[in-house]
Amino acid sequence: MALNIVWIAFILIAFIIALYKLIFLHDTTIFKTLTDGIFDSAKSSVIDIAFPLAGTMIFFLGLMNIAEKAGAIRWLSRLLNPFMKRLFPEVPAGHPAMGEMVMNFSANMLGLDNAATPFGLKAMESLQTLNPKKETASNAQIMFMVLHTSGLTLIPLSIITYRIAAGSVDATSIFIPCVAATVCATLASIIVVGLLQRIKWDFVLSAWLLGIIVCVGALLYYVNGLNDAAKNTFSNITGNLVLVGLVAVIIAGGALKKVSVFDAFIEGAKDGWGIILKIIPYLVGMLVAIRVFRDSGALAYLTGGIAQLLHAVGAPTDFVDALPVAIMKPFSGSGARGLMIDTMISHGPDSFVGKLACTFQGSADTTFYIIALYFGSVGIRKVRYAVWAGILVDIIGVIAAIIIGYIFFK
Secondary structure (H helix, E strand, C coil), rough: CCCHHHHHHHHHHHHHHHHHHHHCCCCCCCHHHHHHHHHHHHHHHHHHHHHHHHHHHHHHHHHHHHHHHCCCCHHHHHHHHHHHHHCCCCCCCCCHHHHHHHHHHHHHHHHCCCHHHHHHHHHHHHHHHCCCCEEEECHHHHHHHHHHHCCCCCCHHHHHHHHHHHHCCCCCHHHHHHHHHHHHHHHHHHHHHHHHHCCCCCHHHHHHHHHHHHHHHHHHHHHHCCHHHHHHHHHHHHHHHHHHHHHHHHHHHHHHHHHHHHHHHHHHHHHHHHHHHHHHHHHHHHHHHHHHHHEEEEEHHHHHHHHEEEEEHCCCCCHHHHHHHHHHHCHHHHHHHHHHHHHHHCCCCHHHHHHHHHHHHCCCCCCCHHHHHHHHHHCCEEEECHCCCCCCHHHHHHHHHHHHHHHHHC
16 A cells, blocks of 8 residues: 555656646656656666566575575574564574575675575565465565665675775775664664564563674774775675675585585576566566656755755755755665766765765665565565655664764764
8 A cells, every 4th residue: 555655656746746847847848758767767677677687586596495405594594593583573483584584684784786686585485475464564574674675784885886986085984884874774674663563672682683783883893994995805805705605605505415406506596587577567667656756856856845944944954965865765776876976976976975975875775666576576565564664764774874974074
């Protein structure tokens, strides 16, 4: 229901604004712009997103099947069961979904988006087997979705790369702020959804959360002590080493466990194309609506309205020029990336606005895209409060990023 309302709102708001521009501003090209955007985004949803995702899906689902047959998923589930069972009390101990969710979160934390998506889709499929109402999202699926959309990333490699390309002389200065902001968003997602689902906040859960914060803090402290060149080297080596190492460990583990590795890979890989076919309609519908909303000028009006409101109450407004990135990120990762690059070009990559735009880019994930992708893959139409919880966490992440930006960059 919530996703349905959002989708309708995007289309109707875009049409109303376009009609206003045509009648009162005499913008005779606005409807052509929207029409071109509809066809372009519908095409790119399939060609630029769904088809490239297919290859990644097929490969990593094959690996997942090897890991499952070798017992790696069950081992990972048992290892993290004390923490995970408190966040996901509906999921039985040792269920494959536990290990699959952990692999998804781990890939996200290392900035390995291509690997995270297949793991996440496999986890959603496993959670769906436990869901008694197949068209309605379960508590476990909502907790997983909102945690995923909080975008926890410990190595913002791609953002650092874009800053270097933009001519930054301090490209890694956003490393600590990005991680701090995304940790705040992740903790907010656990608290918000945990309160809605009334999970038990016992000593074990609190200790695990505190341990995660300490581990993240230790990593940040270590990385912060490195010079710029060492930070870039660490980020590059860590992310790529973990990805290639993961592939090697799964294959070697399967062989040691006497699994017919290649046959298991082919068996799991066959599921990849079927999942892609399921999600294409959801991707096209949501991404077309987002593109129309943006091309109509609705995003610019929203940003301008926020700036006027802040000015009226006497709040600082020097961060507003970076705000379009934060507003666009829940809707479109590529759109937010384009706005981030444009902001760095317009204001300079090492300006307050340029650095804050990068922090916004690294402090959240594409909420609506992820909801459409993951719920669409298992045929869920009633997402309950997943959209609103995800948006609330995004807002908390944006506020945290602004505060952190003022601390680090002002």
